[in-house]
Amino acid sequence: xLNFSKIDQIEQDRMFNEFVVTGxxxxxxxSETISQLNExxxxxxxxxxxxxxxxYPDWLKELGVEEKYxxxxxxxxxxxxxxxxxxxxEYQGRPPNPKKVNPWVSVVAIGGLHHLxxxxxxxxxxLFKHLLAWLKFLANDVEKLFLKI
Numbered sequence: 001x002l003n004f005s006k007i008d009q010i011e012q013d014r015m016f017n018e019f020v021v022t023g024x025x026x027x028x029x030x031s032e033t034i035s036q037l038n039e040x041x042x043x044x045x046x047x048x049x050x051x052x053x054x055x056y057p058d059w060l061k062e063l064g065v066e067e068k069y070x071x072x073x074x075x076x077x078x079x080x081x082x083x084x085x086x087x088x089x090e091y092q093g094r095p096p097n098p099k100k101v102n103p104w105v106s107v108v109a110i111g112g113l114h115h116l117x118x119x120x121x122x123x124x125x126x127l128f129k130h131l132l133a134w135l136k137f138l139a140n141d142v143e144k145l146f147l148k149i
């Protein structure tokens with residue numbers, strides 16, 4: 001779907017990075033929402049969210065990645081979360097859907113596809129279905145993790 005093996009290394013890296021930031025954004029945004037809905041455990045979810053913002057860049061630093069690139073990652077994660085929050089506000093204005101999945105999954109899947117395809121998307125794009133399925137799976141795992149908090 002991405003012709004991954006036929007594209008150059010820089011584009012492969014960019015796409016890999018987009019997948020990573022898409023998954024991180026979903027977890028962060030879900031934790032923000034749950035912290036707002038669950039006052040009792042709000043601090044735990046806020047702590048989780050704060051750790052997610054720094055976990056991946058810090059892990060990269062431990063692997064030997066230069067600090068300037070780790071800082072770019074921190075900014076990218078924050079930028080995507082801000083973008084998806086704005087998209088979510090627009091999404092909320094739509095009529096309710098009885099088959100609606102976690103709204104963050106839908107918003108992040110659309111945004112992730114947009115970035116992976118560099119804005120050249122279509123409603124028939126098969127990558128969207130796969131990205132949506134992966135994010136649903138990831139959201140279920142995140143929800144299970146949240147139940148333990």
